[in-house]
Every structure is written in structure tokens, then in C-alpha cells.
Amino acid sequence: MFKDVDSIPHGIDFKEYILKTVGQCRILLVVIGKQWLTVSDSKGVRLQNPEDLVVLEIRTALEKNIRVIPLLVHNISMPRASDLPDALKKLVYMNGMAIHPDPDFKSDLERLIQSIKTHLENIPEFSEKITEKKFTKDTNSFKISQDGRYRVLPSGIIQDTKTNLEWIVGPDEDTSWDEAKLWVDSLSPRYGIGWRMPTIQELSGIYEKGKGKCNIDTVFISPRKNLWVWSSKIDDSPSEWYFYFPNGTKYKFSCKSRLGYRAFAVL
Template sequence: MAQIFISYRREDSPEAAGRIYDRLKSHFGEKQVFFDIDSIPPGIDFRDYISESVSKCDVLIVIIGERWFARDDNGVSRLEDPSDFVRIEIEAALKRGIPVIPVPVGKAKEPAEAELPTNIKDLHYRNSSEVRSGTSFEGHIQRLIDGIENATNEVLTPHKLEDVEEREEKYSEKRKSGKWKVLLGIVLAISVAVFAVWSFYQNDSKPDKSAAARATEATKVVEDTRNNEELPLKELYIRTSKDSPRVAVGEKATLYVTVKDKEGMVIEDATVLISSGGGKFLESDNTTYDPATRLHGPYSVSGKTKQNGVFTSWWVCKPCAKAYVMTVTVSKEGYKNKKSELTVNIK
């Protein structure tokens, strides 16, 4: 499972970093998100300690606030100091070649290449994912989560897997208990049937309707017991993505919904329903439309996942809101219905 390292300056953006950490922790699980180096053991080279911590992660999130450069009295950025914690974290991640996602917060912008030391200039070329406060926060944080999942090919979140495993354990106990109920029901049915046959021959070979009725009831007991032995519904896992982080007004967006099971195996023929609340869903990638006209309705689309477990749809809008948070619902016989969201940001 993906390990996420959050790099930030405490004097720059502690509140934004804390809020982002809470959402990532909620989605991926607390054990998967590394937030703070609270204490470095005495006598340990902090450069090695930080590098080792970053080496255990699969993606680095660099939170950039308005004071991220933290210049001294002479106007020199702290990033110019080779011993700067943030610089060491970024250097270590870039050397390992893992995804590094700049996350501008507040009014900050992504740093220009000229503002960065030579060893971390590549940060300028890493695609950023801004997270602003206010009404934009939910859409931005979902886009960041999507970006992390896309960068790490993460589908199943570990804390959800732990919950599923715990439930499977409970269901296993129920199944064992249910099997004993069925066995007892069969024994009871056999006993009643034997009694019915004995009663039949004890009445001068005249059919004893009450005995036959009792035999029928015994058979029904077995059937009811079997019917009551319901197997638990399995869990579905959804991953939503799109071909572009932002689309322009009148520009077609390709949306993907990938469905898998607990073991990460793709699910074919799952029913997917996407509702946008605006814009227009297209029947296929080849469907023509006039981007100069008003594009509205239908506001939802449904279909089945293919052999690769993916359902693909196409959507456009004009006029457009700043962002659309679409509802994704997936259903499949033998599985619990699953809901998720897919955010499409507009340029």
C-alpha cells in the first residue's frame, strides 16, 4: 500500500497542512500518511534520518504556503541552506524518482525554476495540485487524492481492507454457526419423517393426512433453515479518474471508473451510474456536438464495466460551473452497492 510523506514548514502553513493530513489520513489510513518528524534521536545525523524516512514512502506531498521560502534578513531563502529540512526531503524524493506533488495553499503559487536551488529545480516541472480554503477545498482535496492514487496506482485503502478482513472473520463464524443449524434441521426432518411413516402403517394402511402434513412441515423446516443461511455480500472498491485534471468550457472530458474486489481483481459486468448535475454526457467517444451551443442533459450515464474492470464515459459542459462533483454508484450481484465521487475542475 502507498506510503505518503507530507513535507511542510511549521511556520508557513501548519493549519493547511493539518487539514490536508486529516483528509488523507481519513481516506488512506493513519499508518499510510507520514506527517511529522517529531523528534530526531540525539547524536543522529538528521540528514540521514530524514532521507531514510522519505525512502520508506511512495509519494511526497510538498505543501507550499506564502512563507515557504522563509527568507532571512538578507533576503536569502532557507532553501539555499543544504541543511534545510524541506530541501533535504525534496532532494531525497527526487533522487529516488518517486512522485513529488507540489501543493500550493492559501495565496501561494508554484515556485518558479529560478527560485529553486539546483538540486531541487525539477520540482518546478512536477505537476502541482493546489488546495485552497473555502468552498474550493472539497473539490481540490478530492483532486489531490485522485492524483495520489493515479501516481501510485493505489486502489484499495489499507484501513478499509482491515475493516473488510475483520468483517470477513465475523461472517466466517456466522457461516460455521449456520452450518450447524442446517445439520440440526436435517436431523429433525429425518426424525419427523420416520415418525410419519410409522404412524401411516399403524392406521391399517389408511393414509394419515396429519402425519403427511407433519412430514411436509419438516421438509419446510429444512428449506427455511437453508434459506436463512445467507452468505455475506462482498465489498466493491472503486477508483475514479479522468484524462485531464482540468477541462475547458466545451471541451470533452473522458471519465474512467475502475471496479475491483478485495484482492484487487477486476470486476467485469458491474453496473456503473454517474450523475453530474450539469453538463451533457455523450453516448460515445465519437459522438459529435457543437461546442458553440448550450450543452445540457442528459445529466447521468450508466453502463457495464468491461473485462478490464473499467467503465468509460464522455462528458462536456457549456456553460459551466467552476467544478462538478459527480456521484458514482456501482452495483453487482453478490456485492454491496458502492458509492464514490469524481471531481471535474473547469479551467
């Protein structure tokens, strides 16, 4: 998954990088809300500016016949063709999907995820990667956690048989959020997919109350009293969420803070 807010390396031509990345993707999600047609910047209405990055992203995907899925939020309807510049008019004919607030939000996202999985499974190169990621049954090639849930490969990668996620534990040293992100970005892709920082939900998924000294399997980290792990960034705030394993709770703190914080990568 590519998100331009936190996926572009520093010092890179972001316009060129975005267009190259969009050209390589197989699905583009276009989130359309109440102000999508009218939001403006110093150059005027963004949607009417052919050089606007969002316009360029959508146009590139449409021109390359990439699957484009409009996501309609805040009970908005699909825009009319007359509301869009010529380069984007094709968007209105793409079968979109409404994403509703709670209590339907989770079920809507599950339908979206299933739709994406179905599409990718029909693409040979992705189908092969999905097949490749199925965990091996050769017990000589990995170590197994005491309860059988986790498999630790010789490379240090931890496979979670419950969620099918794979994990790498970062250096056992104090780490700021920026340092955690740089470390994750430095990891070599696996199955052709890049590693990323985990979400709070994914971190809570490996929290197991009563297990070890810190409510987490020791395949992840040596026994300790405290463990704070940074989560993926969700906004431009100078603070970010982290998961505190001793009590299974999330907190938000300065991204520059280092003392006690650790980095995990997930795939």
C-alpha cells in the first residue's frame, strides 16, 4: 500500500515518484467526500488544475487502465461527468463503493478488502506471491513458539499463523518515530512487497494478557518490564500513537521522543 504522506523518501522528486508509483499499482482508491469537488488552494479549485497531484494520480491510473475504485464517504453521491475535467470524466463510470460511519464502517471496509483480494488473486504475478506467502510446513526451517502460534525463520522474520502477518523486530535500542520509519523503509521487500509500520490494531493483535512479563510472546523480544512500540502515522501531527504492552493501551506522544520506544515492521 502506498500513501504519499509517509511513503515518499526524503530528498526525492515527489511528483515523479508519485506518478511512477501509481503507474506500478494495480488498484487506486479515490476517496470522495463532501468537499472533494470544491476544495481549493492558492491556485484555485484543485480538481480543475491539471498539475494538481491528486488529478495527476487519478488521470495516470485511468490512462493506464488501472483498477480505480471510488470510495464515497459522508453519504456523498458519485459526481456527475459535467462536474469533472475531461481527463477525469471516466471516473464517474467506475463502480464505486459507499463507506458509511459506524455501525457499518467495519463491514464496509471488510467488503472493500475482500473485493481487493479477489481482484489481486486474478492477476498472475500477485497470485503467485500470495501462494508463495503460505507458510511452509517444513518444521526444520523455523523455530516454533511455545504455544505454536508463531514461527521464527532463520532470517529473524516472525510469522503469525493466527493473522497471517509477518513481523520483524527492530533494534533493541531507544528509537524515535522518525528513526523507526527510516529503519522500516531500509528493509528489503518480501514477495515484492515493502515492509511498513504496524497499525495500533495490528499491535493489539499480538498483545496477549498474562504472557511473559510484558504481555507479548518472547519470540518478539526478551523478557522485560516495559515495551512501547510505535504505530504507523495517521496524520501530520508532531505526535503519534504507540502501543504500551504492559497494560494493552494506546497512547500518543511526541514523535521525537526516544526513551523506551521500539520499532516493529509488519507485512
